[in-house]
Amino acid sequence: MNDLEQKREFYRLKYPRNARPCVRLYDQTFYVTELSEGGLRVVMHMFTDWYKGLLMSGTLELHCKEQIEVKGAVLRFDNGEVVLKLKQGPTFKNMVEEQRHIRQEYPAHFVKAAS
16 A cells, blocks of 8 residues: 555545534534544543443434434544544445535635645
8 A cells, every 4th residue: 555545444524613513422412523434523622431442322413414323432532522433323425425515515625624
């Protein structure tokens, strides 16, 4: 594999601040900053009793108003965000629809991200 190839299994979609979907976990709502078929990253500014490996399930609401059941575990904590590794989550089709939405509504986001 050369250095230019993607080394991740799934494409990760980083959301602009105003376009972040929400996920409901443990009766709390969190903003998603990054999403893939295999994981998600949520903003977590408050103290919780979550720990690495904690199993979680919840509902992710995408821009098309589709609600997707997510299941996974806490992978790590990173600068006010929690990364979850998913066993169940968005499909490839969901990811394409989300990317299309961001490209249409926030075209400068991908130009800025590529720089």
